[in-house]
Amino acid sequence: MLKEAPTMEHRFQINLSGLIDLLSNHLYTRPDVFVRELLQNASDAMQARTRLAAEFSGSIELHVDDDMHAVRFIDTGIGLTEEEMHRFLAVIGESSKRGVWVGQAQDYIGQFGIGLLACFIVADEIELVSRSATSPDAPALRWRGRPDGTYDIAVLDEDVPPGTSVRLIAKPESRSLFTADKVFAAASYYGGVLPWPIEVTHKGQSKAVNDSERTQTFPWDASHLPLSSRKAFLMEFGRRSMDTAFFDAIPLVSETGGVNGVAYVLERTPAHNSKSKHRVYLKRMLLSDSVENLLPPWAFFVQCVVNCSELRPTAARNAFHQDEKLQKTQEELGACLRNYLVDLARRDPAQLQKLMAYHHMTLKALALEDDEFFKLFAPWFPIETNYGQSTLQVYLERNQRILCTAGVDAFRQIAQIAAGQGIDVINAGYVYDAELMAKYGELFPLTPVRFVEPSDIGHQLQNLSDEQEARHQNFMQLAQSALEGLACTVKLKVFEPGDLPTLFASNRDANISRQMTVSTEHVDDLWKDIVTQVKQEENSEIYFNYGNALVRRLIQHPDASLVQRIVQILYVQALLMGHYPLSSRELNLMSDGLSGLLEWSLMGTGEKPTWH
Numbered sequence: 001m002l003k004e005a006p007t008m009e010h011r012f013q014i015n016l017s018g019l020i021d022l023l024s025n026h027l028y029t030r031p032d033v034f035v036r037e038l039l040q041n042a043s044d045a046m047q048a049r050t051r052l053a054a055e056f057s058g059s060i061e062l063h064v065d066d067d068m069h070a071v072r073f074i075d076t077g078i079g080l081t082e083e084e085m086h087r088f089l090a091v092i093g094e095s096s097k098r099g100v101w102v103g104q105a106q107d108y109i110g111q112f113g114i115g116l117l118a119c120f121i122v123a124d125e126i127e128l129v130s131r132s133a134t135s136p137d138a139p140a141l142r143w144r145g146r147p148d149g150t151y152d153i154a155v156l157d158e159d160v161p162p163g164t165s166v167r168l169i170a171k172p173e174s175r176s177l178f179t180a181d182k183v184f185a186a187a188s189y190y191g192g193v194l195p196w197p198i199e200v201t202h203k204g205q206s207k208a209v210n211d212s213e214r215t216q217t218f219p220w221d222a223s224h225l226p227l228s229s230r231k232a233f234l235m236e237f238g239r240r241s242m243d244t245a246f247f248d249a250i251p252l253v254s255e256t257g258g259v260n261g262v263a264y265v266l267e268r269t270p271a272h273n274s275k276s277k278h279r280v281y282l283k284r285m286l287l288s289d290s291v292e293n294l295l296p297p298w299a300f301f302v303q304c305v306v307n308c309s310e311l312r313p314t315a316a317r318n319a320f321h322q323d324e325k326l327q328k329t330q331e332e333l334g335a336c337l338r339n340y341l342v343d344l345a346r347r348d349p350a351q352l353q354k355l356m357a358y359h360h361m362t363l364k365a366l367a368l369e370d371d372e373f374f375k376l377f378a379p380w381f382p383i384e385t386n387y388g389q390s391t392l393q394v395y396l397e398r399n400q401r402i403l404c405t406a407g408v409d410a411f412r413q414i415a416q417i418a419a420g421q422g423i424d425v426i427n428a429g430y431v432y433d434a435e436l437m438a439k440y441g442e443l444f445p446l447t448p449v450r451f452v453e454p455s456d457i458g459h460q461l462q463n464l465s466d467e468q469e470a471r472h473q474n475f476m477q478l479a480q481s482a483l484e485g486l487a488c489t490v491k492l493k494v495f496e497p498g499d500l501p502t503l504f505a506s507n508r509d510a511n512i513s514r515q516m517t518v519s520t521e522h523v524d525d526l527w528k529d530i531v532t533q534v535k536q537e538e539n540s541e542i543y544f545n546y547g548n549a550l551v552r553r554l555i556q557h558p559d560a561s562l563v564q565r566i567v568q569i570l571y572v573q574a575l576l577m578g579h580y581p582l583s584s585r586e587l588n589l590m591s592d593g594l595s596g597l598l599e600w601s602l603m604g605t606g607e608k609p610t611w612h
Ligand SMILES: Nc1ncnc2c1ncn2[C@@H]1O[C@H](COP(=O)(O)OP(=O)(O)OP(=O)(O)O)[C@@H](O)[C@H]1O
Pocket: 037, 040, 041, 042, 045, 075, 077, 078, 079, 080, 088, 089, 094, 095, 096, 097, 109, 110, 111, 112, 113, 114, 115, 116, 117, 164
């Protein structure tokens, strides 16, 4: 039997410099994050002090010292006792803001107990001087920590007010971050929305990072203004803070996520797969200016600036944890956007029309998901018809029914001939349009919706009389033999427009059959065999327009071979007009036909044969 060896207990060790390297190279994307972490600690400390005295109103100062390449962050917050310094500053992962005051700690921004380490990315030592506000005779203490994990604490014989100041001296390679301009820019970027006055002092001059009179409200809060000037204020805030002009501003509120902010409607069509970049503050500290998943996915027509207090960010800080709370928040914010659009549709249709011009794709996608939204917006959908660009409402006023093609090619094939017969057809071949038309039929059953193919239009062409049919049998046979082997039946009809000599009509099956014929020309033998086996021959139809002057002359022309050549050329021309793919045989027909025609036109009159 195996004897159990005596065990010895060991402790995990932390390699501090390895951890700092991990933070600086992988977790923190910007080298100035130390500004964020120190502002965050200062803000939390003042938040904690308001718990001691509700009327407390503190401030944060940043002092830049060019000669020493140093920055000092001074707050008037809760401060630290010696015991707290040992516990919270010296133990990585220990935080005074987590779970200590159950039910209260959610006010704090920090929670992980690692933020201070960000300072070691730019400085070799952190010097923190603090006096706790918890007791009137708490001494002033100086804590100095180094990246090798050592620290010392000294009691200072100085009369400093309660609060904390943190001083960093830049490593030589980080000196460029410690200039007054850089510190001011970083403080504004990260802390511009914090609820305390913040100032940067350099060479005796102080500059305010935020409006000290209005730190309790958000900078986009327009409630202090009369209703009539709020929109202009919001638009100006958006233009200034995001350095671009917007189409409109929509207030955003979500109780679930504790969200308050503004969504700005982009004054351009965003690229199809582009992700919206939203500037998001978490408990008033900038989380990121490229948060991706705060709004529903269809909302890529807006860019927003918001503060949230109830959502959990991921460690990378560019998104929120995908949980039930986030989902509910997305729904609530989605409702804000939807309500804005609904209101705009009722209040200012002209403005909505302009917005549609930039964002109809997004709005169509939204309409497909939401019946109510669809009913409201369907009239404004921009559509293409064979009579030009229009909106669905204008089209329905003209037609009282929807006739559309499911594809762009089918539309091109029938657009002209349908217009010739006074038939108003919608091109529903663009993204979402076919689904939208089908949905229209479901939601408004009194309006018939029909999808048409080129062959449907053919059925409506006018037949010739029996006598005319009989008279032109010869031509029909001659034309049919000219198109021998092309799976296309020749017909003679009368249709508008009169200047159109032929119309090629193909239904879906015949089209697939044609595509297969063309594609077998470009594949190897094995594929050719497979394709040929599955392919079912389906005939298309070509209609010669008996009302067309050229066709009339052609029917009566005495030269049989010339008539066949012209039939072949008209056939290929009809295919080209319908944007059908051409097989190599059809391409040859065109070139042979043209050279034959040239030859014929150069012949002397006596040489030209006749066939009647
Ligand atoms: N300015 C300050 N005033 C008072 N206490 C401070 C101050 N700065 C840091 N502390 C104390 O040091 C602890 C550790 O700070 P650190 O920034 O490392 O982590 P954190 O703020 O708790 O969490 P996070 O890593 O999420 O920022 C804090 O929890 C707090 O108790």
